[in-house]
Amino acid sequence: MPFTSSSLSPETLAVHSQLKPSEPYKDIVSPIYVATTYERAADNRYPGGRVYSRDGNPTYIDIEQCLSKLENGEDALLFASGMAAATSVFQALQPESTVLAPKHMYWALRKWLIQFTQQWKIHLHFYENGNSDEIITLLSQHQVDLIWIETPANPTWELTDVAAITKSAKQKGTRIAVDATVMTPVLAKPLDWRADLVMHSATKYLNGHSDVIAGALVTKVVSPFWQRIREIRALGGSVLGPFEAWLLQRGLKTLFLRVKTASANALELAYYLEQHPQILSVSYPGLSSFPQHELAKTQFTNGFGGMLSIRIKGGAQQAIAVAAGLQVFKRATSLGSVESLVEHRKSVEGEGSACPDDLLRLSIGIENIHDLIQDFRQALDQLEK
Ligand SMILES: *Cc1c(COP(=O)(O)O)cnc(C)c1O
Numbered sequence: 298m299p300f301t302s303s304s305l306s307p308e309t310l311a312v313h314s315q316l317k318p319s320e321p322y323k324d325i326v327s328p329i330y331v332a333t334t335y336e337r338a339a340d341n342r343y344p345g346g347r348v349y350s351r352d353g354n355p356t357y358i359d360i361e362q363c364l365s366k367l368e369n370g371e372d373a374l375l376f377a378s379g380m381a382a383a384t385s386v387f388q389a390l391q392p393e394s395t396v397l398a399p400k401h402m403y404w405a406l407r408k409w410l411i412q413f414t415q416q417w418k419i420h421l422h423f424y425e426n427g428n429s430d431e432i433i434t435l436l437s438q439h440q441v442d443l444i445w446i447e448t449p450a451n452p453t454w455e456l457t458d459v460a461a462i463t464k465s466a467k468q469k470g471t472r473i474a475v476d477a478t479v480m481t482p483v484l485a486k487p488l489d490w491r492a493d494l495v496m497h498s499a500t501k502y503l504n505g506h507s508d509v510i511a512g513a514l515v516t517k518v519v520s521p522f523w524q525r526i527r528e529i530r531a532l533g534g535s536v537l538g539p540f541e542a543w544l545l546q547r548g549l550k551t552l553f554l555r556v557k558t559a560s561a562n563a564l565e566l567a568y569y570l571e572q573h574p575q576i577l578s579v580s581y582p583g584l585s586s587f588p589q590h591e592l593a594k595t596q597f598t599n600g601f602g603g604m605l606s607i608r609i610k611g612g613a614q615q616a617i618a619v620a621a622g623l624q625v626f627k628r629a630t631s632l633g634s635v636e637s638l639v640e641h642r643k644s645v646e647g648e649g650s651a652c653p654d655d656l657l658r659l660s661i662g663i664e665n666i667h668d669l670i671q672d673f674r675q676a677l678d679q680l681e682k
């Protein structure tokens with residue numbers, strides 16, 4: 298029986314995102330299409346069907362199709378950044394729309410959303426992360442146009458039970474969009490929970506090497522709302538460059554290897570840290586001490602992800618001292634790359650942040666787990682007891 302891409306497993310699809318070797322040389326690695334403009338034929342038509350590459354670039358075709366298959370969607374769009382992808386969803390709403398968003402969400406998006414909704418006259422309501430009952434109550438009180446969900450949510454990784462709210466949302470014609478940057482299609486597929494849109498900061502796990510800023514949206518169905526988003530990308534110009542797209546395609550080939558390894562490392566490190574006397578608490582969906590561990594077990598496959606947060610006994614100064622003592626972990630913001638990163642989250646979020654000031658956010662990479670544990674052991678040993 299011939300293989301079709303729908304019969305292939307996601308690991309294989311990620312490796313073979315290039316649908317077929319390109320002509321005329323049959324390269325097994327995709328070419329990068331750099332042209333911004335295309336020639337008209339003498340009869341005034343465009344024989345290649347392309348006019349100008351702000352509408353889309355041929356380098357994207359296979360990558361967008363691959364992402365859409367990995368998420369079980371119908372179509373996908375690449376963007377110049379995760380923020381460009383996320384903001385285009387809100388820009389596609391009409392003024393006077395109503396939006397629900399979580400209290401804890403990616404910091405820059407929250408900041409942008411507050412400003413944008415004021416200027417655009419959108420009614421914005423915040424809900425407590427992980428509280429699907431509150432979302433259902435808000436749905437019964439307002440005609441909601443869009444629910445924005447981030448799961449797991451930065452930086453404490455609360456989960457939202459998307460499947461639990463879809464029934465109420467569908468009855469009211471409310472769209473659900475999920476920021477699945479931390480989840481990745483390796484761990485779960487929100488479109489299978491009947492969400493309408495999935496957003497990724499492809500800067501993080503999808504690319505995975507801290508060398509590309511990119512974003513993506515995947516839709517369950519091609520709707521007029523989706524076409525408006527496509528137009529916002531083309532007219533607003535938030536397109537990804539072809540070189541970045543090519544790097545992203547290369548990164549995607551190892552997505553499953555990277556996320557599975559990072560998840561296995563994160564779980565072992567979480568076990569180690571949880572029993573360490575200098576650690577106040579560890580927040581990681583894979584631990585049985587995590588308040589939503591039962592939900593996590595039903596939502597995640599292939600592991601519980603590579604992100605965890607820890608709180609250090611003794612407050613901000615001690616937390617910053619632990620970060621300073623780490624040698625394999627690099628002190629930097631961002632997440633989802635092959636190298637392990639640590640950051641004192643409150644210092645990044647700044648004034649008005651609800652993040653505890655003794656919290657360190659860890660993005661676990663694919664190093665040998667013994668080196669990561671040893672790194673924490675020596676950094677924690679340096680603390681004054
Ligand atoms: C990084 C990030 C974003 C923003 O993506 P950029 O690519 O930096 O624009 C949005 N959501 C989450 C969860 C992120 O981690």
